[in-house]
Structures are given as structure tokens and as C-alpha cells.
Amino acid sequence: MAADQSLSSAVIARTAARIADNEGLEAVSMRRVAGDLGVSAMALYRHVAGRQELLLLMADAVKSYSLLPEGEHRWQDMLAHMAGSLWHTFTTHPWLLGIILSPRRLVNLADPADVERLLSSLCAAGLTEDEGFDCLLGVSAAVIGTVSVAAAADSTPAVPATPVSGPDGSKRESGSLQPHNPEPYPRAERFQHRRINDEVSRQSLDFLVANFIRGIEFSAQAPGPSREPVLRKEDHATEE
Known part of the structure; x- marks a missing residue:
């Protein structure tokens, strides 16, 4: 890069994401990114405070795939689209899992207006706000678990059975x-002996999400006490 004025936090984040896509998250450092850009590491610090901030900028840089569909849709379609969007993002950028594995960062993968739209739709369907939160994090957890299993299976060498x-x-x-x-x-x-790969894992995810949605539909329609979960936090509380 001929001049530092061509630098920006967005350019730095995209370069770091490209390194992570090709070599994994452990290959990303301020020095390595600076080298790929042809500038000094100190030049990067004028735009990015350090590696931790860089990681968050990288996560933001790869959020090109919309978490929710555009326009008006049923909450069922929005949840299904959300699962597909997260799957696409995490399988395209596996290193992203190591950055956003916390509820707040998961939510931040979506535009706040989209999150508000989804949660409002779930509440309008009859769920409480907390149940809407559970839906959002539940679908995210299902995707993360499925992607993680597929990635682990794909990267584990076969060991001869003894x-x-x-x-x-x-x-x-x-x-x-x-x-x-x-x-x-x-x-x-x-x-x-069933082979675990992206195709099989996505099939399992679609099955899980479809039945998760059916369960939510039943919960939203069920009146009164029948909506209570089988196990509640107070069920595990010990009496003094």
C-alpha cells in the first residue's frame, strides 16, 4: 500500500478476515496484517486499537449475509432464514465462531432493527419477551453446535480401530x-459409521429448526399452565 491515507479500519478488517479465511484465526496479528498491506504495524494502530478490537471489526466485516429476510414475513420464516444465514456465515468463515461465542455478540450479528422486528413478531404470536429471547439464542445455539460438530468431524484424522x-x-x-x-x-x-459433513449437518440442522419452530407454535397457542416448561429454574432450587 503506497500511502497510509489509503488505510481505514474497514480495509484492515477485510485484510485480516482474508488471512483468517485462508490460514485460520491464529494467523491473524497486527504485524501480519500490516505486512500484507505493505505498511508498518504502527500505521495500523492509528485506526485499530489492538488485536481484540481487530477481531470485532473482522466479525462486523463478514456480516454481508442478511440475518433476516427483507420485507414482511411470518416469524416462522424469519427464524428459519436466521438459521440459514448463520449457517452460511459460520461455514464460510469458521474462525468467526471463536470471536462471537457470547449472547451479546451473537445478537450483534444482526441489525438492531432486525432483532427488534423478530422479537416483536414473536411477542405478537403470543410469546413473552423472555421466550422470544430464548428463541433467538436457541436457534443460534443450534447452528453453532451443528457447525462445530461438522467442523470437528471434518478436521479429525481417521484413526485405525484397534x-x-x-x-x-x-x-x-x-x-x-x-x-x-x-x-x-x-x-x-x-x-x-455415518459420515458427518456439511451436507449431513445442514440436513440435521434443518430438521432441528423445523421441529423447534413447531414446538414454539404449540407453546404460543397453548393457554395458561400448559405453556409452562417441563423444568423451571425454581424446580432445581434447594430449600434452606
Whole structure:
């Protein structure tokens, strides 16, 4: 970069995000970003206070995919679109998970007006405000969990199974809870060997979100005591 005046926090964040996309979050440093931009590290500090601020700017820089659909939609469609948007963002930029794993930062992935629109729609459907908050964080958690499982499965090298003896003399594969003889547990055996990838994980996420939405619909329509959750915080409280 020929001149420091070409620098901006947005340019720095986009450069850092590109490094993270290609090499992972651990490769991002102020010195490395400065090197890619052809400037001194001190030049970056005129625009970004440090690495922590840079990480948040990176998260903001990749929020190009709308969290909610434009226009008027049912809350069901908005939640489904939100799940798809988060999936797209996290699978495109896996390093983002390491930056925004807190409720407030998750919410900040969306424009406040969109969050307000979604929560207002959920309240209009009959949910309380707290239940709306639970919906927002519940869908986010479902996406994060599914993306994390898919990423871990994709990055874990295959380890050859080694038969080991159990305390009762039975044989099983090391690293597996399944017996060596799969006949009594055919479904468990098929699950054990099911390949986990992005396609399979997205299918599982769509199933989970669809049934999550059905549960919310039932809760919103159910009157009175039947809307109470099966377990409540006070159920776990100990009496003095």
C-alpha cells in the first residue's frame, strides 16, 4: 500500500478476515496484517486499537449475509432464514465462531432493527419477551453446535480401530463405545459409521429448526399452565 491515507479500519478488517479465511484465526496479528498491506504495524494502530478490537471489526466485516429476510414475513420464516444465514456465515468463515461465542455478540450479528422486528413478531404470536429471547439464542445455539460438530468431524484424522478387551472379556474397538459385535445394536452401529459433513449437518440442522419452530407454535397457542416448561429454574432450587 503506497500511502497510509489509503488505510481505514474497514480495509484492515477485510485484510485480516482474508488471512483468517485462508490460514485460520491464529494467523491473524497486527504485524501480519500490516505486512500484507505493505505498511508498518504502527500505521495500523492509528485506526485499530489492538488485536481484540481487530477481531470485532473482522466479525462486523463478514456480516454481508442478511440475518433476516427483507420485507414482511411470518416469524416462522424469519427464524428459519436466521438459521440459514448463520449457517452460511459460520461455514464460510469458521474462525468467526471463536470471536462471537457470547449472547451479546451473537445478537450483534444482526441489525438492531432486525432483532427488534423478530422479537416483536414473536411477542405478537403470543410469546413473552423472555421466550422470544430464548428463541433467538436457541436457534443460534443450534447452528453453532451443528457447525462445530461438522467442523470437528471434518478436521479429525481417521484413526485405525484397534480391538481391545473389556472388563468382561468382550471385544470392542478402541475409542468406541460400541461392542465389537454390532448385531445387537444395528442402528447404533449405522450411526457410529455415518459420515458427518456439511451436507449431513445442514440436513440435521434443518430438521432441528423445523421441529423447534413447531414446538414454539404449540407453546404460543397453548393457554395458561400448559405453556409452562417441563423444568423451571425454581424446580432445581434447594430449600434452606
